[in-house]
Amino acid sequence: MPTTPEPMPLPFSWAAQERHLVGLLSALIRLDTSNPPGHEIAVARRLSRELSPLGIAHTVLESAPGRANLVARLPGSGQEPPLMLLGHADVVGALPGQWTRPPFSGEVADGRVWGRGALDMKGQVAASLLVMQLIAAHRMRLRRDLLLVVTADEEAGSRLGAYWLWENHRSLVEAEFAFNEGGGQRFLTPGGPVYTVQVAEKGSARMRITARGPGGHASVPRSEAAVFTLAEALLRLRAFAPRSVLHPAAHRMLGILAELHPGTGAQAVERLLEAPTWAGANSLPIDPVLREFVVAGLHNTATPTLLSAGHRQNVVPVEASVVLDGRLLPGQSPEDWVAEVRKAVGDRVEVSLLHGRESRAVHDDPELLRVLGDTVAAHEPGARVLPYVNPASTDARAFPDTKVVGFFPSASDADVMRLIHAPDEHARITDLMFGGKCLLDAVLRLST
Template structure:
């Protein structure tokens, strides 16, 4: 009963810490992780961590990282628990709850960052606190890193720590975000363990045309040219399928849990051609997730054209977010787009 009570207490504390982290507006861009880092500092101090047990390092004004350490006996190299505190911007008018309110309703915590990734960080923080409070003997140091700038290129976070404070985060193993999400495979629930991260490649598509006054339309408007190019990307549906050995192993392990013809049929999905057909036919979130697992993805996100409503511009541009399957390169995705 004591263990169950402790678990309930830890869960409640995790939720409370997550609510505080969500309420800290750490939108990136422009980037300001300081409010969340100060919350974590406050939590550690109230738990009894001495000042020399954690470091706060700043790469630029308000771009801060916190690294805390519980020492082991040193027979094994450290374990790193890493989570970023910055979040992407919000469009408040599309939210049914305050994105920075941290409301808890029907057992669900609402807010920007609840999933990506203040929720994970709150859990890592709780593990860290429980290890400290219970004074558990450890063979290796356990390091907690609350980092900046994951959403906009790592310059002020992971990259900064590795290049300028490597001794703080050097570890044998590291856990960060990804996995631990419920997937449905038929009627079977799967909880995945993520072992790799897709790479990122940001491209800009640019169309040139003939400028002029909007009162005299013509066919050389670069906005039309750009729109046609983006429509071709949409109609393509997805780029070529890439089945990594890790993905295929996950597929086999998952299919072994299913006691139905569906389990044996999954072997057919070792074929990139059949996987591509399945992606084309699947609808909704399931299809979107599968597509992201086995293809390089492309998402137009920002559009730029013109300076006045009554002037046809000479240039129209679209920024495109590409995510690369492990093993793929920016040159690979550019070649696939050009095809």
């Protein structure tokens, strides 16, 4: 399959594309779309100004005042169903005091674009737009329509964004494949570089553990106090080794990891494939961040987040509770996981489900993975893709019939991903360009 299907009719320079991409990302960061309140319409309007001069058909759909979703379509011949470039316009908030540069400055310095959303995910949105602009400007012929879908509300559950689009404007966003956030971290393994591709993501089970005990004056110590009971339950949770579930996506990931880690690494991975356990996953002799993906990809989890007890310094609280952020492998039910946690923490506390959502987002398509593997190898010799289960969730959850994969390769090693949702978030310009070129290449491989 040719990757550049036609002679480029316009003068072309990657340096000019880089200036355009950096300028656009910087402009998008300056539009504060912290969610809440979101106000994603500012981003939709800015993107509309980029699409109109090229005659690319698009529409801005508001799910609530100011909560806008943009859908653009570049028509292909219709031989194949559409391909979607998916992104979200909202960002998590930022506390300026924690940042060394103002979080919404979009400053360009040290070869980076700084600000909230640079990585999650206005950088990929800007690169996706660039891909569409290049294909339109150079009149490349595609076998399928190319969609650009930029949603609202991803950071707060996708209700006013991806879910709303799917429920209210399904015909506009139907596609065979979608390239979304959630993939592209680079790891250098003994067997060569790999780039992650999200092929599945976890569901959620938020729950609360509540302990009760006698109240009274705090001058009288009580060993049966609610806070002690809760603390004991939490220690049991820390020592709990949840059962392993070998999901097909994790199976494929482990097979590739075995190939990439000759010797003791491969042996440990193969033992895990035969008999997966919590301890086995936690002691894999591989890169610690990759190991975290393996652990999360084989287990349901429950992480304590919000603790509450007491209202006066000198009063023994009669109740103490903690919220657990539970994450579920695809196909696992929230109720079953709550029952397992209940068993683990013991019957002196109560465990209740606050909110649960089973994950059905599984898009482990071998042919698609082959195309993405060829793509990364064309941009970095010897590189491969590593399909994985994202422990967090994305807009992929809202598109059950589309093969949504996380794909935006970043040339830097995976530690830059620690800046997501963190102070001083920034994107390296070389990474943005690398991701944009890979995205363009993958779109052309699938569509020409």
